[in-house]
Amino acid sequence: MKRKLFHLLLAAALLPLAGFAKPGFTMWQLFSQVNTIGNSYVFLTDKGRVVVMDGGMNDEALYLKGFIAALGNEVEAWILSHPHNDHVGALTEILKKPDGMKINKVYYSRFSDALVGLEQPYDQYAREFYDELDKSGIETVNLTEPGLTVRIDGLNFKILGVTNEELTMNPYNNSSMIVRVWDKDKSFVFLGDAGVECGDKVLNGPYRDDLNCDYLQMAHHGQRGCSEEFYKSIKFRACLWPTPSWVWNNDAGAGINTAHLKTFDTRRWMDEIGIKEHHVSWQGLTKIE
Numbered sequence: 001m002k003r004k005l006f007h008l009l010l011a012a013a014l015l016p017l018a019g020f021a022k023p024g025f026t027m028w029q030l031f032s033q034v035n036t037i038g039n040s041y042v043f044l045t046d047k048g049r050v051v052v053m054d055g056g057m058n059d060e061a062l063y064l065k066g067f068i069a070a071l072g073n074e075v076e077a078w079i080l081s082h083p084h085n086d087h088v089g090a091l092t093e094i095l096k097k098p099d100g101m102k103i104n105k106v107y108y109s110r111f112s113d114a115l116v117g118l119e120q121p122y123d124q125y126a127r128e129f130y131d132e133l134d135k136s137g138i139e140t141v142n143l144t145e146p147g148l149t150v151r152i153d154g155l156n157f158k159i160l161g162v163t164n165e166e167l168t169m170n171p172y173n174n175s176s177m178i179v180r181v182w183d184k185d186k187s188f189v190f191l192g193d194a195g196v197e198c199g200d201k202v203l204n205g206p207y208r209d210d211l212n213c214d215y216l217q218m219a220h221h222g223q224r225g226c227s228e229e230f231y232k233s234i235k236f237r238a239c240l241w242p243t244p245s246w247v248w249n250n251d252a253g254a255g256i257n258t259a260h261l262k263t264f265d266t267r268r269w270m271d272e273i274g275i276k277e278h279h280v281s282w283q284g285l286t287k288i289e
């Protein structure tokens with residue numbers, strides 16, 4: 001009897017080492033490192049593979065590098081919403097100096113040269129990023145249509161929206177790739193910096209039902225992104241805010257809600273919908289498993 005108990009205890013002690021991770025994946029919303037608008041999410045699958053969404057600003061590259069190194073320093077899939085520097089800046093720095101990090105595949109929806117040229121001075125960051133990506137030799141998947149579904153261990157993702165070359169108002173943000181990520185217990189939708197038109201296109205398209213989720217990333221850092229109607233037309237129960245304190249508080253230095261940002265409108269909509277769970281990147285690291 002004692003011997004049986006000993007073996008039971010031994011098995012329990014070794015269980016974590018044997019790779020019996022929870023099915024599905026763990027997701028982190030990274031802590032905003034420079035109190036600016038970096039958009040950065042990391043996933044770890046039940047079999048230990050890493051997926052990254054965007055990655056944040058150039059000066060958040062070291063933090064991101066450390067985070068990924070601690071998970072094995074190999075990224076199976078890197079998904080990019082759009083080439084603004086608060087989304088691809090950190091990856092641009094990593095591509096310049098990978099320090100041993102292995103990236104197996106990049107999923108993105110590449111802007112045409114004409115679309116890249118529509119925003120100055122951001123075009124220089126986009127061009128630099130595309131140059132570094134091309135030089136890296138990393139395998140890329142360039143999505144020109146939504147609908148692709150990919151499974152990596154217990155993690156699934158689906159592309160709900162891609163580059164919208166016809167939307168020339170707010171052009172970079174309105175060409176944000178919109179992505180659903182899920183396992184059998186939880187689901188996320190990442191809106192990138194989608195503007196009203198970009199969000200409405202998916203809302204009125206064939207993947208509308210895929211927008212319903214547990215955790216919704218607030219578009220464009222929580223202000224001037226998708227419309228009130230968009231948020232009130234889909235179902236979700238918690239918000240991910242890739243949002244620094246000054247955007248969260250609409251405070252350019254003169255006090256709370258004294259600047260020109262629209263974050264308090266979005267926060268009010270969430271209250272009206274009845275959302276109680278908020279994860280805000282300036283308040284710390286969020287881990288969801």
Ligand SMILES: [Fe+2]
Nearest residue numbers: 037084086193
């Ligand atoms: Fe952004």
